[in-house]
Amino acid sequence: MGMKLTLQLQLLPDETQANALRGIVERFNEAATWLAGVAFAKQCANKVALQKHAYYELRERFGLPADTAIRCLAQVVEAYKRDKTVAPAFRPHAAVPFSMRKNLGFKGPDRVSIQTLTGRVVVPYLMGAYQRERFGFAHGQADLVLRRDGTWLLLVTVDVPDGTRLPVSDFIGVDLGVVNLATTSDGETHSGEQIEMCRTRYAKRRQRLQRAAHVAQMDGKRPKNMRRALQRTAMREARFRRDVNHGISKTLVAVATGTERGIALEDLTHIRSRTQFRPPQRAKMSGWGFAQLRSFVEYKAQLAGIPVVLVDPRNTSKGCSQCGHIAQANRPSQARFSCKQCGYTTNADFNAACNIKYRAPVNAPQVAGLLFHASRHGLANASDKLPALADSR
Numbered sequence: 001m002g003m004k005l006t007l008q009l010q011l012l013p014d015e016t017q018a019n020a021l022r023g024i025v026e027r028f029n030e031a032a033t034w035l036a037g038v039a040f041a042k043q044c045a046n047k048v049a050l051q052k053h054a055y056y057e058l059r060e061r062f063g064l065p066a067d068t069a070i071r072c073l074a075q076v077v078e079a080y081k082r083d084k085t086v087a088p089a090f091r092p093h094a095a096v097p098f099s100m101r102k103n104l105g106f107k108g109p110d111r112v113s114i115q116t117l118t119g120r121v122v123v124p125y126l127m128g129a130y131q132r133e134r135f136g137f138a139h140g141q142a143d144l145v146l147r148r149d150g151t152w153l154l155l156v157t158v159d160v161p162d163g164t165r166l167p168v169s170d171f172i173g174v175d176l177g178v179v180n181l182a183t184t185s186d187g188e189t190h191s192g193e194q195i196e197m198c199r200t201r202y203a204k205r206r207q208r209l210q211r212a213a214h215v216a217q218m219d220g221k222r223p224k225n226m227r228r229a230l231q232r233t234a235m236r237e238a239r240f241r242r243d244v245n246h247g248i249s250k251t252l253v254a255v256a257t258g259t260e261r262g263i264a265l266e267d268l269t270h271i272r273s274r275t276q277f278r279p280p281q282r283a284k285m286s287g288w289g290f291a292q293l294r295s296f297v298e299y300k301a302q303l304a305g306i307p308v309v310l311v312d313p314r315n316t317s318k319g320c321s322q323c324g325h326i327a328q329a330n331r332p333s334q335a336r337f338s339c340k341q342c343g344y345t346t347n348a349d350f351n352a353a354c355n356i357k358y359r360a361p362v363n364a365p366q367v368a369g370l371l372f373h374a375s376r377h378g379l380a381n382a383s384d385k386l387p388a389l390a391d392s393r
C-alpha cells in the first residue's frame with residue numbers, strides 16, 4: 001500500500017520571482033474565499049457541480065490560469081466539506097496547491113517552474129540528501145507555502161514503501177474524550193470549566209426551546225419563531241465548537257512542532273463497521289465535533305510538516321500503559337485508572353494517551369532538519385510495542 005510523505009523544499013526566489021509568487025498566492029486565496037461564499041450559498045459540496053456553476057466566473061474575475069482554477073475548486077470543496085456551518089475564509093497567504101506536470105514542473109535537480117499570474121517563473125530550491133533519496137516517488141500535488149518569516153517552501157507529496165523510517169524520534173499521544181476533550185501523554189488537558197459551562201448552557205437552552213416549541217404546538221400555534229431560535233442556537237453552538245477545536249488543534253500542533261515530535265491519534269475511521277466497539281465508545285466520540293477536531297489536527301500538522309500517525313484504538317482505555325495488562329476492572333471509575341496487575345494508578349485519560357503514544361513507531365531515528373507528514377496509510381502495525389494490547393480483542 002505504501003504511505004504518503006510530504007517533503008519540504010526551500011525555494012530561493014529572487015525579488016521579482018518572489019513578487020510573482022506572492023501575486024499568485026494572494027489571488028488564489030482571494031478567489032478561494034469568493035468561491036467558498038458561492039459554495040456556501042448554494043450548499044454545494046460537489047466539485048463537479050461547483051465547477052459547472054462557477055468555473056468561468058472564477059477565471060474571469062480573478063484571472064486564474066486553468067489548472068490553478070481547477071485546484072482552487074478542489075481546495076474550496078474540501079474546506080467546505082470539513083465544516084458546512086460556515087463559508088470558509090482563506091488567509092491571504094494560505095498554502096496554495098499546484099499540480100505537477102501541469103502548473104508546476106521540476107527542471108532538473110535544483111530548479112522548479114511555477115505558473116504565476118504573469119507566466120512561469122523558474123525558481124532554484126534547496127534539497128537535502130534525505131529528500132533527494134525519496135524524491136523519485138513524487139507525484140501529483142505540491143503546496144506552495146509562504147511562511148511568516150518570509151521563507152518560501154514547497155511541500156511535495158511522495159509515495160514511499162511501507163516501513164520507511166520516520167524522521168522524528170518521538171510522538172505525543174492524544175486521547176479525545178467528552179469530559180476532557182483532549183488529553184496528551186505529556187499530561188496536558190484541554191477542556192476547562194469555561195468550555196464545559198458553555199456546552200451546558202447551550203444544551204439547556206436547546207432543551208428549553210424544544211420544550212417551548214412542543215407546548216406551542218400542543219396549543220395549535222405554529223412554533224416558527226422558536227424553531228428559528230433553535231436554529232440560531234445550533235449555529236452559535238457550532239461556531240463555538242469550531243473555535244474551541246481550532247484552539248486545541250493549534251496548541252497540539254504548536255507543541256509537537258516546538259519539540260520536534262509527531263502526533264499520534266486513535267484510528268477511528270472504521271469504528272462503525274467494527275463490532276468490538278460497543279456503543280459507549282461510539283457515544284464517546286459523537287458528542288463533541290471530534291471528527292472536526294481530528295481533521296483540524298491533521299491538516300494543521302500537515303501544514304506544519306509534522307507526522308500524524310493513526311494507531312489501533314483497541315483497549316487504549318482499559319489497558320495499562322506501564323505493564324500492558326488489560327482488564328475492565330482497571331477502570332474503577334470513568335476518571336481513574338488503577339492497574340489490577342502492577343498497581344499503577346493515574347488519570348484514565350492520561351493512561352489512554354500514553355497507550356496511544358506507545359503504539360506510534362517510537363523507534364524511528366531522528367533525522368535533523370527534516371519535516372514531513374505521514375498519512376494514515378501503512379502504519380497500522382505499529383502496535384507491536386505493546387504485544388499484550390495488540391493480542392486481545
Ligand SMILES: [Zn+2]
Nearest residue numbers: 320323339342
Ligand atoms: Zn499495570
